[in-house]
Amino acid sequence: MQVAQVIVDVPARQTNNPFSYSIPDNLANQIEPGMRVQVPFGNRKITGFVVDICDNSNFDGKLKPISDLIDLYPVINPELLNLADWLADQTYSFKISCLQTMLPGGMRTKNKKKLIAKNQDVIEQHPTIFHGQNEIEYDRGNFDNKTLAQILNLQKAGEIQVEYDLTNHARPIMLRAYKGVLNSEQIDEALKSVRKNAIGQIKLLNILKGQPTDNLLLSKWESMGVTASTLKNAEKKGWVSATSKRHVRNPFLRPVDPSKPFKLHPDQKNAVDSINQAISTQKDQVFLLEGVTGSGKTEVYLQSIAHALEMGRSALMLVPEITLTPQIVGRIRSRFGDQVAMLHSAMSNGERYDEWQRINTGKAKVVVGVRSAVFAPLKNIGLIIMDEEHDSSYKQADNPRYQTRDVAKWRAAYNHCPVVLGSATPSLESRARAMKGVYTLLSLPHRINRHALPHVSIIDMKTEMTKHQSVMSNKLADAIQVRLDKHEQIILLLNRRGYSSFLMCRDCGYVPRCPNCDISLTMHKDTHSLNCHYCGHTEPIPRVCPKCHSKRIRGYGTGSQQLEEQVRNMFPTARVLRMDVDTTRKKGSHEAIIDKFGAHKADILLGTQMIAKGLDFPEVTLVGVLNADSALQFPDFRSSERTFELLTQVSGRSGRADKTGEVIIQTFNPDHYAIKLAQTQDYEKFYATEMRVRHEGKYPPYYYTVKLTGNSPNENQTASEMFGIMNFLKKNLSPEAIILGPTPKTITRINNHYYYQIIIKYRREPKLKPTLDDILIQSQKKQRQGLQIAIDNEPLDFM
């Protein structure tokens, strides 16, 4: 007898192993590993992933049969099934979460339940449940305990029925097409038979008369004035035949012109040769491609991808979250055309589903995408590229907390292919591995056009005068005016989130704070409200201070909205564009802003981090960084690295064409090494300095780290549980392991939950994994008391 091993969709420790189900006759020979099924579990029906089919089960009891098949083909291929196991183990998360993460958003089934009333009486007797409708969504959180008990009783009495809605949310678009099947005599006959006032039908028949019998899409018919219902009717009468055509959504906004490989300069050629060698010999070698901005990394990627394709293999190229701009995708598509699929968070569920489908069926051979694209169902991968490998968006913030680099390396080993990690400012971890010979270092030290790097000057804001309380120094303001006069473009970077300004009373110093979290509320001028960044709490902006009733309560700090206002006031004739989370929320607005600025329809582009990366505007000759050190103020071991990397990145934005660029960095820490070394773009010296700091502080890459976070609604409980965990760790780990904490997190209270953390730093700790697994199992029991434990393996920060 065939038995299916199924990972059920119940995210809990106790259900983290496959459950055995028998395969009913009607599904025999149809079920394969990687397909999703519906199975009975307890007294309900849930979704699950078939991970294996075997001949017998080691489960003693009687097996229940699989109730239904959700997919007609496997949605998780054998490689990814393997990967899911490894990933769950690595990230201390559930297998089901890993499997779900691998699917494009729209394909994740939601276990939605419906309550259906058997008759009208039930609806009328229970208005609080049904509100006059015969079908409602059954979300247990929406009802109080009393109502839930009522529902249960009604269910037992057979008065209402619970149904499960396990459908995919992304679906293919099917377009109806119709064509005429009558010859002209039949049409004449039909014309005689219809009523005189059947305008629609007469119109259709007349069109059919003059038209060759082509399949025409419904939209085409509609544009000719024939409605869908007329066509449906005509189909019944046998006048037209109908077909459905799958419409593949196209996420690419515009066509691109094909491009030819460029001639490589010697450094590039050397890099391409090494990578291609590894592709040909199927070696899972990891390369660190280190090249300053403008050194031609992309061309190296393109020619290596071309080689992988020539070898009959596929290629995966990963890019950071906000870089995936049309500029980069355009370059890939111009070389490889329709074989390129794109996976990006700004795409709709439907678009992502269609692109995923093109990859899964083998139609797309090159995938360009963000973090989650590392799970693209490509087969026979010949090359994996991670551009800007140091970027923080490669680490997933919630379960499974994976580092894309590690997943890429796993897939490379599985597929016997190389990984190329590219960056101008590699992460210290990667660079250290390259120095140890674990990775192969390839460098592109020269800018392609041999143009000098822009001139970078640092302005000490402690001594610099500013015009009327502005965040902008006189020097920067003057420099901007010079460019405006010359009709050149300017980029202004605010090293902070867009809406970071808060409200403060100028008389008593009162700052409105979130009632649920330990954080001040941020001001949104567009919606005229105060919002909490963490829990979503919203309240109106007060006119007078609630504490001292002063009217002098107003905004403080500089968000990009305020900067925009200031810049407009200072340079009234300049055309200003703002790009931040607020102005790019709408689909396509990101591209629209870039296009507009690229076409020189604006003089100044100002915004947050997202303007720093990967954009190429030849007309930009001045880049101003308003507050270079705001990242340095974070109590985090990676803040220097972040600051250096960001400043180096923006500097690369200036003067890429034939005009020399200038960069002006405003800072309150002009002597900090991250800022000084960014001025000279000296990565080598920064690497050496920062490695010393990391060595002294026992930070990565000298030490491995784990962050353990606990939270519950009760602060005392959280603290005492975390102390218990700390003692347990001390007992089980070697004396060399460094255990820090428990300490309250920087923001201790979020949504009325109290957060404490423990940091573990270690070099070799074979008992760590089993100890942490143990802690998770123990904590499962305490979960009902509201305590939640999260483990982050190799966290990006200790905050």
Next chain:
DNA sequence: GTCGCTCTCATA
């Protein structure tokens, strides 16, 4: 005795 509540347990 049984209703109502919380706690524990198994789910194949």
Next chain:
DNA sequence: ATGAGAGCGACT
């Protein structure tokens, strides 16, 4: 996750 059953106080 979540329904079922156990255990226990309270009460028609």
